[in-house]
Amino acid sequence: MTDPSNLDAAAYIALARAEIEADAERLRRQDPELARRERELERAWVDVAPPGAAGEQRELLLDRAERLSMIDVDAPIGSRPGVRHVKGAIRKGTYWYLRYVTDQMNALTNVLVRLLRRLDDRLTEVEGTFGLGDADALIDPPAQPSRAVSQAIATVVNEGPAVVLSCGEGSVVAALQDRGLSVVGVDRDPLRILEGVKSGLDLRVGDPRRHLGDLAEHSIRTLVLVGFVEDLAPAAAWNLVMEARTAVSAGGVVVVVASDPAEREPVERDLRQGRGLAPVTWAHLLERAGAETQQLEVNDPRYRTVVSGRFG
């Protein structure tokens, strides 16, 4: 736990938050039972909420669809004395017909849900075959940019506010902060950012793509993309460049730190989810989006070229 003696209240609370998220992540990785229990609780809500009110999780939606696919007809078929036999016959006839129709509907919807489940199974299989599932667990995440990369970035970036996506432990954030820039780092992994938070950097847990999407138009001067750009497919990379162009103001800079897929070790080449793009390709995309680009040679074992694009 943190020693509060050197921190003001806000910094202490921010650090506690980072530690809480890191602890929960650590616990979830160590204890699969916890994730199962969370899922159970989520399912309990899905059971009582109307369709569409409890998120969009595929498996839960399929369960829900399966239950809703069954229509139960319980028509009253009894009758009072008097014209009992006539009314009873009409009601039984109506009931028989309703049952006939609903049986058909049930059969149809049931088949549709079964097909959806088959499709889901096939998708899971395809994801497994092409490494879209947990293949990342088999290799380490891309190495953090070295000091040389951070310094190279600092030479082309001189204006904040800046955002570093997939900031990891925060080396790039620290370099930009040292230059006096207002800078925020975002990373998906609370364990990775913890050390940076402890040293006073403004690092936050979050999905980098979502964070970028949430930024107001032209609200930042500098955007640095690291880590998650390593395995993007061409279409996703182009979308990212367009989103980046929207986020930075006129004269703003987008920096891409990505390794060259052709230079990766065989194990990584085989197991990394996507191939990713070479720095020269990133430069090409930035130019297509209207940026003036620059490629900086860097003395880093992985990231040999850093690409920057300035939008007019």
Add this chain to the structure above:
Amino acid sequence: MLIHHYTATLSPRDAVGVHTLALDALLNELGHETQLFAASIHPELRGRARDFQDQDRVGTPDLLLYQASTGSPVADHLLRRPEPLVLNYHNLTPADHFDPWEAHVGAELDAGRRQLARLARRAGHGVADSRYNAEELAALGMERLWVAPVLFDPPPLPAQRVTRDPPTLLFVGRLAPNKAQQDLISMMALLRERRPGARLILVGTASSARYETALRTLADTVCPDGVEFVGSVDQASLIEWYGRADAFVCLSEHEGFCVPVIEAMAAGVPVIAFDAAAVPETVGGAGIVLDDKRPAVVVGAIERVLDDAELREQMMIAGQERARSFGPEAARRQHRDAFEAILGDVA
């Protein structure tokens, strides 16, 4: 200056209602004559406001002021009036939170958003109770904007606050889908596995009977006896609940400001909240704002706050400072500055 002051619903215990009455009093103090109008008036406030359709019988004002927080025929009425209009914006919940539960409420909110776009084009000045809300008005093209928080009286700090075991957690707010009380109940189920006897107090009336029923069913299923639905309470009982709470937990997915966060801070209750809409802005670093509200994370935060006396102390200090910045005097000063500038422009 004669100001006709409008709101959709004037209610004594609702944040917008309390704000409307306080702002009205402030405008009177500034030397302006005001007349309140509403489409729906709570019985306790019958003498304080008139039906908005009576305006034509009251005379011509110099200025119209509208408290925008939902879709309402009041907005359509104002759009037909020629006088200068000021918009006091408290945010509209996105309709998709309500659509699966109460489609008519969703439709009303959608209508409210369309009305807001027209009002923003028509109004010369806007006052928003958070930067988040101001950004929405700016996106609709409004330029003359001020940010001034909701006017309300925060509860007093209890004489002595002790953490009890088992702990009591509190959330204050309508039972509404955007406030995601189901996430509080799920979190509670996990917390009670570690701390049997812990309880969650949900203060607030239901805005959707269907949603309330689902919440109660969920609570009975996953967390029997762990959740208490206390409904609407008066100010004295509310203060009492803040006094008894060991932590205030807000997992809302949409809030335009969230007054209870500040009330909790004023009462010395540590605040744990989910990072959504204007909530992080209101918390302002004085509480724990989580990016992830899965039960294990929220339970981790609660346990840390309960077990770490130093953190609790720091949160209490920071929270009270934060609450002071939204206190009646500070908020009144910001409104006074905003309205002096606006009324100067209009005159």
